Every structure is written in C-alpha cells, then in structure tokens.
Amino acid sequence: MRKIRIGSVGLGRLGLRHAENIAARVTGAELAALCDVDGKKLGETADRLGVAARFESFDEMLASPDIDAVVLVSPSGLHTGQIAAALEAGKHVFSEKPLGVTVEECRIAEKAVEAHPDRVFMLGFMRRFDESYRYAYRKVKAGEIGRPILFRSYSQDPERFIDGAIAFAAHSGGQFLDMAVHDIDLARWFTGSEPRTAYAVGGCYAHPEFARYGDGDNVSCLMQFDDGCMVFLFAGRTAPHGYNVETEIIGTEGILRIASVPQKNLVEILDTSGIRRECSENFLERFETAYINEIQEFVDCISQGRKPEVSVYDGTRVSEIAYSCKAAFESGELMRF
Amino acid sequence: MRKIRIGSVGLGRLGLRHAENIAARVTGAELAALCDVDGKKLGETADRLGVAARFESFDEMLASPDIDAVVLVSPSGLHTGQIAAALEAGKHVFSEKPLGVTVEECRIAEKAVEAHPDRVFMLGFMRRFDESYRYAYRKVKAGEIGRPILFRSYSQDPERFIDGAIAFAAHSGGQFLDMAVHDIDLARWFTGSEPRTAYAVGGCYAHPEFARYGDGDNVSCLMQFDDGCMVFLFAGRTAPHGYNVETEIIGTEGILRIASVPQKNLVEILDTSGIRRECSENFLERFETAYINEIQEFVDCISQGRKPEVSVYDGTRVSEIAYSCKAAFESGELMRF
C-alpha cells in the first residue's frame, strides 16, 4: 500500500504541528516536502523531520511529480490561489481555514474544486475531528437529545496572547471571521440547518485598540436557524483562565455540553486557591488529537477514493455567515438571510 | 424585642412554604395569621402550624390590628390591589413577583408605596438572597472579575411539570414574564445597568400548545446594556434533567458561574449510567434557603427601620423589560429602549 506523499506549506505554529503530525502520527502518509519562504526555518525543520525536498517557492513544489497532495497552512490571503494552482497541478488539497478572505475568493475556490472532481479537497474545520465533538455529534444524529432547541458555542482566546492579537488586528477579519467561524461551522454541522436572522453585539471591554478596525475584543451573536434552532455564539480574546472552546446543545430530550470545563488534563489540584483544574493553554493543546485526525481523514479519503464530509461549499457558507455577523455587529441592525 | 407579626396570604406551593418558614425559620417574626379562599386548606394548615387567626377574606385580615405585615403569595392579578390595600391599612408588605401583570398596574403599586414612605415594601426576587448568588455578587462588586462583558442566565423548568404549565398557559404572561423576569432582575442587579436593545427568538420545540398564546416553550433574548455588557437570557420549559437555574458572568479579569451544574446535593453517583449528579427538582428545593433569607431580610428591615435593596421601581422596570422581550419575540423585530 503506497503512502500518500504530502508537501506541507507554511511553518508557523500550526504549520509546524501539521508537518510533525504528517511525519509521525498519520497512517498511510509521508511528509515528502516542506515549503516556507523562511529558508532558515525551512532547513532546520526539514533536517529535524528528515525531509529531503525543501522549497521556498510554492510553484516549484507543485512542479514536483513526487508529491500527491498539499497541506496549506499559509497566510489566509494566499489560500484561494494556492488551492486553485495545486488542484490544477493534479494535487489533492487540504487547506486551513478560511477558505478565502472574501466570499468572492471562496467562489473562486469552489470553481477550482468543481473543475477537478477527481481530486480530494478538504477544509481544516478541525473541531469536527475532536473526539468529544464527534461523540456528541453521533448522539445528536442518533436522536438522543431529541430536537435541538439552543446551540450555544464559545471561542475564547487567553488574555495572555492579547499582544499578538492586537498586532495582527489590522490584517484580521475580526472576531467573527477569525474565531466564530469554527462555531458557525459547528452550528451548521450539528443542526444541518442554516441561519435565517442574526443580531450581534459586543465591544472593546479591555482593549480599545480593536475599535480602530471596527472590531471588538469580545462579541456575540444570536441567530435563529431555519429549523427553528436558536444559536448563540460568543467570541472573546480576554479569557483570564486560558483557551476555552465550549459548546452546549440543548435538545427537547437531552442536553450535551462539550468541554464546559476546558481542563488541561485529568489532574485536579487542591490548594489555598480551592479545588481547581488548570485550563488548556491554546488551540494546539486543546485540539492536539483533532489536528491528527483531520489529516488522517484527508489521507484516508485520498487512499479510499472518498470525499470528505466537509466540502468547499461549507467553507463559502461559513464565510458568508461570518460576514453577515460582522455586518450585524458593525451596523447594530438585525440581519435577515 | 417584640416579634413582627405576619399575616401570610395564599397557600399554594410557595405560599405554604413561606408560611412554614415564617412559623419556624425566621428570627424575630411570628406567623400571626393565614389567609386563603380555600377554607379547608386554610384550616388544616393553620392547625398544623399553630395559627389561631384564619381569614378567607383578605380585607378582614387587613382589619386585624394584630398584624404588622403581610406576605402576599396570591394570584398575580391580585398583587397590585392587595399591595395598595395593605399599605393603606398600615401594614408592611412583602409581595411575590410579579409586582403587577401590566406595567400600568406596576405604576399603581409605585404610587401606593410612595404614599407610605414609613412602611417597608419588598418584592420577592429570591435569587438575590441565594447564598451562591450573593457570594458572586460580592465578588463582582469588589471588582474581582473586572468589567462585565457577558451576562448569561438560564431558567429552565423540568419537562415533567409541562402539563401544569400548559394548563396555566392561558393565564400566563408567557416565558419572559413568567420565568425570565428573575434573570432580568439579576442582570440589572449585577451590572447596575439597563438594556438598550433586545432581540428575542424561540418557539414551540416540543409543545405546540404554547403557540396559541403567542408563546414558546423555549425562548431566548440577546440584549446590550447601557454599560456595554452583553446579556443573553434563555428560558425553557422542557429541561429533561430537572430545575436548572444557572448564571455566568464573564468579566475582563475573571469569570463566575453560578450553579452551572444544578446539583441536588453533594452526592455523586457512579453506576451504569456513568458518573452523575442528580438535579434540583424545582424552585422550592433549589432556593430553599433563599426563600428563608428573603423573608428574614423583610423582617429585619421592619425591625431596623431600613428599606430593602430591591425597590418597587425594580419591579416595574423588570416588568417593562420583560414586556419588551415579549414584544421582540412576538414581532421578530429588534427592540430599542
């Protein structure tokens, strides 16, 4: 059984993690090439992971016949172009979110995917591959909680990363595009339905710097979906306790809560502060296994000639909704879809 | 030190509890009279609690010089009239919520209270007297969580009481008036601020009967308050696990969650269903101590010549806001205050 040969693009924090996972944690795959504009980091990482093929140019990497698939962890603005080029070059493509930085870009990606129906395209909504989310999803689909009433989902980044967030704010799409997209994806995935209305509020509670970009440091949105389900999203950048991604699904016959205590591990500490759990530090810690699982699914889809459950259209739809939430927040008006 | 002599009005479930508490659990008070239209229940209860003075007529009870104060747990539609009459008769008044069934009625109650500045008037927002809520309140006021960002509060009644709720629906003010008023009170109390906008959604997810009255079995509302705080309220009638009142206050420097696991007691059960906590059954169980504490505060205010923190204007304001939420829900429009 020949291994799928993957070229991984971008060696930022998440890119590095994907490369390490492909090198050692994914069955049926081989880290065949690395690509990054930073030659020094590229060389060091490739040496460490034992990868011979190294490219500072994405196009040169695409030209290599030795690569079956690419994993894109490049800057968001490059995603659409790289997706199209890679598919055109005959490669399977896994792209980190967002699909594109505008809805128009997403449409371009859609076209590229449609033009290559024999290639696997997959978008990195990693939460769908977290074991706890999957477990909850199976219960919901099996009808164990009855009809969904309220879907509530939080994404909170730790306050201690705020300097980075402020520095990045000018290039950021804002809280809804940056963070809430994952919650929007989950809401659509769990309900199988689409938003009908959206009302969004928020502000700069601790960091006025975000106001300059029309953004808040904490925002929220209440939507009603076509199936009647209420959806409440909250995205914040000032969590005092760590990285907090939690979801609650209230149904007519049961309620599921995923990670309502965003614990780092199974250790409970009793000391002068009381009885406590330490919190996940960041997305890499919380979703460590999910990042492996999603690449595994990408590789398995290629091997088995399947298409991933998450499609290019999901990427577009999530972006559209996030833009509507953003517009609702900026205008103070109720949005109707 | 002479005990405050209280006449308690109404012997429904909560009225009975109030009577029992006054008889045995409140310092400095005496259950001096009971009043209910049901003579049989009145007699039995008075016998059991050792109360000589029994009235089927509220007016006759008011005429008794032997009573210092009344506790009103009568049907909502009677509250305003009884408040005014009791104050006029020189009694101190504790009234269960709601203050009145319309905002106009609330204004009448305000006038009556204003006309008797030497009398104590107190409204039964019992959650303010729950020890966990008070503990959280002190932390918020001491600045321990910084600036409030999101105030989220749930009131969920158990599904197993749904028949009663349906039977009562015609006379009910709906979910926002019946249940969410407590959450609205808490939001105003914790933030010290007032709503500026409200958007409400919901529906009949399990019980279409509520639609006939323009109500839902589960509803929610997103508001932004004048101080910027986001407020998300959820009120439901179909909780599978029991009575669930929980509140979360996310601040810039800390987060407090009150009763996020609505546990019945300190017993944890490990059996074939996993590791579980049983849930509070109803408001009487969850707020057992709060119901004592609030009457204690009422009695202490009378004894010490103080006025309670919660005023008649709080009652009016909460009703106004609940009516706006209801209007938002019915119209599907964004409300601006």
Next chain:
Amino acid sequence: MRKIRIGSVGLGRLGLRHAENIAARVTGAELAALCDVDGKKLGETADRLGVAARFESFDEMLASPDIDAVVLVSPSGLHTGQIAAALEAGKHVFSEKPLGVTVEECRIAEKAVEAHPDRVFMLGFMRRFDESYRYAYRKVKAGEIGRPILFRSYSQDPERFIDGAIAFAAHSGGQFLDMAVHDIDLARWFTGSEPRTAYAVGGCYAHPEFARYGDGDNVSCLMQFDDGCMVFLFAGRTAPHGYNVETEIIGTEGILRIASVPQKNLVEILDTSGIRRECSENFLERFETAYINEIQEFVDCISQGRKPEVSVYDGTRVSEIAYSCKAAFESGELMRF
C-alpha cells in the same frame, strides 16, 4: 402545642451556634435558658438572643422547673456527669460528642440513660443529619449500590487552624478520638456492622508538636468489618484548601461519593489559577443545616415520644473503636476486635 423549653450549655463556637439555632431555626422549641461559666459572654449572648434565664452554674439551671431539656456543648470531660445529672433532674438530654472521654465514662452515661427510659437522650453525630449523607444513606439502605465493598471516609481540618489544634493537643484525645469518631460512626451507620480488625499508620508530617502526645497530624486506619466491608479512614489537620469531609461507599452495584469536592457553594471561578471551587471553611459552614436538623430531631423525638436513631450505645461503641485505632497507631500492631 406547647414548645419544648431548652437550656443550652456552653457558648463556644459550636455552643453559640446551637443556641442561635434553637432560638430561631428549630420548630417547636424555645431557647429558655443559657448556661456558661463566662458571665460576660453569657450576658451578651442572652441579651442578643432575648433569653431571660441565665446561669453560670449548671446545677442551678437544672433546678429550674422551667426547662424541659438541655443541650450540652460543654468541655468533653464534663459530658458524662452533666448527662447523668440532667437525666436525674428529669430533663431530656442532647449531648455533643464525645459521650465520654474514656470508655468507662461512656458506661456511666449508659447506666444513666438506662435508668431514665422515659427521657430522650441523643448524641450529636451531626453528619447523620446532613442532607447529602441522609440521601446517600437512603440509597444504600434501598439496596441501590448492592453490597458495600469499601467505605472510605476523610476528615480534614484546614492547616490555617493548626495553631489552635496544637494549643489544644495536650487536652485532646488525639486524631482518632477527636476527628475520626465521626467517620467511625458513619461506617457503623452505613454498614450496620462492626469492625473485626484495625491497622493504623500516620505521623507528624508538618507539625512535630503532636508527637509529644503520641499523636500525629495525619493518620489513617484500615479496618475490616464483620460483614466483610473494608473501611478506610483518614484524619488530617493540614488540609491546604479548607475543611474537607468526604465519604465514598463502593458497592457491588453502584458507588456513592459524598462531598468529594468540598465546595463552599455553587459558584465556580475561572481566573488565572484555572477553573476552581472555593472550599468550605470549617465544620460550622459545611454542616450548617445538619446542626439545625439534629436539634430538630431531638425536639421532635421529645414531642412525639420517640427515641432517636442514634443511641447511647453508639456513643460507647464509637469511643471503643476510636481507642482501638489509637492503640493500633501507637503500637504499630494489628488490632483484632
């Protein structure tokens, strides 16, 4: 219905609490007299609680025909004598633990109780009146956890009270007599069985002062009971997080844990230390309701002509077992009963 008139003896922390409860929180009882050797404290407390009859002499109080019952919260060494004298004087008696400071003293108390079968005698094993323990007890007796396999019970006092514990050490019976007696009582109550063997270990882990009295600051004991149930007890004085009384009962069909997280209230705090619960501070906070319930039961037994479930023989038996545990600890040998 005439109220039971109680004279309360001893105004230390717990004595004061009992007096306050009798004055205001117990149905069918009246705080008719107070007794303490400290005249100043006696006067202040009696004034505050509105009690006219005040005694610096226990014998004088007993002479009062105006008193139906006494509640003894006096120094342990006085218990037996006061129990006998009070019964002789025709009073019902509630005594705080221990029944006596030696097993011989306990026998004297037994004789006194036997000599007055028409009087109610009750011993203050308050944990049996805690709502969580009672809930667990009912489940065990109903067979919900099958046959008990392991009964594990901890009593931990907070480190911050260590100075008081050291100062009291010379007069203390040691960890098994002071603290573990409650766990021994629970083990006998839940299993309905008696110990057959005991092996005890421990030491001075933080405070060598206790060694002078043959005691440790933390000790434990493993016993096997006649019904086969394993019983593990742990008693400590150095808990960093607060007052921790927890019990686990492992059965063949279910497991119950009581207060495994000794939470102060229902507030959960998320801050830089993680996600935490604050802990109960001391026994008065943790067993606030149990202290009310036990006096209520004492009063109800008097009113209804019943005898309390916990008998004078339970007091003796628990003392015997605690002394055996102490002997096991001091000798390092296995004790057989």
Next chain:
Amino acid sequence: MRKIRIGSVGLGRLGLRHAENIAARVTGAELAALCDVDGKKLGETADRLGVAARFESFDEMLASPDIDAVVLVSPSGLHTGQIAAALEAGKHVFSEKPLGVTVEECRIAEKAVEAHPDRVFMLGFMRRFDESYRYAYRKVKAGEIGRPILFRSYSQDPERFIDGAIAFAAHSGGQFLDMAVHDIDLARWFTGSEPRTAYAVGGCYAHPEFARYGDGDNVSCLMQFDDGCMVFLFAGRTAPHGYNVETEIIGTEGILRIASVPQKNLVEILDTSGIRRECSENFLERFETAYINEIQEFVDCISQGRKPEVSVYDGTRVSEIAYSCKAAFESGELMRF
C-alpha cells in the same frame, strides 16, 4: 536517521494496539515483524498493517538480523525467557508487565539485563507515560504539594468484563499481582520510597469464584513507606461505571487528584438520569496516549543511547511488594518488610 526496526510479539488486545501504534504513531520506529502462535490472526494483522515479516516462532524472529528490538506482549509466563533470549540475540527489549510471574523469575531477568548493558530494556508501566500522571509527577517533584502524607490509588475493572476475569482466574496471580502492581509502581515512583509494612483485606463481594484461588474480587492494602508516607491501594473487578484508575496524593501543602472522575471524554450529558459523564471503558481507552508515549520513549532511548527511567529492578521490586500484599491478604497478618 535510520528507523528502529521493531518485532512485536503477541497479538492479543494490547499486543494488537502496540503493533498498530508502532506502525503508525511512533516517530523513528518501524514495525518490521510480527509474531504470534495464531497463524490466521498473524496473517490478517500483518496484511492490514503492511508487515512482510511474520513469525509463528519467537526464536525464528529473533534470528532475523533485520530486527533491532522486540516488544513483548506475550503471556506473562513467557516474559522472562523471552527477555533473556532477545537480549542474548542482541535485541533491545520492551516487555509488558509483569517482569516475571515469580520473584525468582524476575531475578533471572535482572541477570539477563545486567549481562547486556549496551541494550535497552524497558518494562511497560504505562501509567508513568500518561500525560496526567506525568503532570502530577512534575508538580510533586517540584515540591508543589510539600511532603507526601497519603498516597491513595485505585484500579477498578468494569463488572462487565467479569466473565473474562473469572475464566482467567486460575492463571492469574490475583488482584495484587494483576492489578495493584501498577499502583505499587506509582507509589514507589511518586514517593521515591519503599514500603515498610502492609496490611491487606478484601474478599469476594459479588463473585465467590475467586475464593477458590485464594483471591478476592475486591481487595485493599494499607502500607507505610520508609519516608512515613501512608499508601492505600484498592483493586476491584466489579466497577459498575467502567474502568476507573484514580490516584490521590495528599501533601502538606497541596493535594493532587488524577482522574478522580474517570471521564471518557469532554462531553457532559444532562438527561433524566441527571448530569453525567460517561466513563472510560477499559485500559486501552484510558491509556491510549500513554501506550504510544511509552513505546516512543523506548525508541528514543535506543536512538539516543539512553536508559529508561523505569529499570528491571523496578519490575522485581514491584513484584516482591505485590507478593507481600498477597501474602498479607491470604494470611490476615501484618507484613513487615
């Protein structure tokens, strides 16, 4: 960097898992050969995992120059012989516990390891490689909980696997040898100390079948270690809720609890049974990552010329202690080391 070529021996549940992990989850290793007496299972597994070299004979596998190391997941009675033979054949050896079925066998393994100081030998105490245990260990070693007072550790197998346990009972070493060895290893690892005394109790609470072999279905042991630390172990086969491995370390300045709620994942379920967490099903689920980590450490030790922290002497010592606990249980006497 050449990969370490591993031959994996034994394809039972755990053997299969090790083989799969080596094939796909361990960096720097290659699953080079498989060995099992069951030719059919061997062929199927080798096909599935893409392994060409297949052996029904252990000796033939050892003869292969193509293998650097062996992982032994064979029946316990074969361990010592296979360890010695593999080391003699120049292979590095990872062996599942127990090191040997008697202390004498363990000594033979010691001799074999001593005779090949250039080979890596490692024993499968996987709990040391669980992330939560490692996290707790670092805190203990950093002094964060002060001096250890009580080390409590439970190993509970689910009741639903009882038929298998009964079928295996004749060949089992009993509860202390089968299950408590992991807790004994943890106690020694965390305290860095050795037992001085042991008292053990238990019995057949649900399944009299174990009595025939001098064993119980649930047993416990209280030990005091040389450094004074109290150690309480409990091992059971009848857990109603699932697989429960938990440990508590009470120190003078802090307390750590590892997996006191043995949750399956981060999903909390609220339904008619209350608020619950589902439990880990078995050791493979609970220690999924630990099993990967330990083989990774074995491979890294080989690659880096290091020796693992857990030595052959740990294997012997744990067996000696487990035999003493067993003797204590069988005799009802206190053991002194």
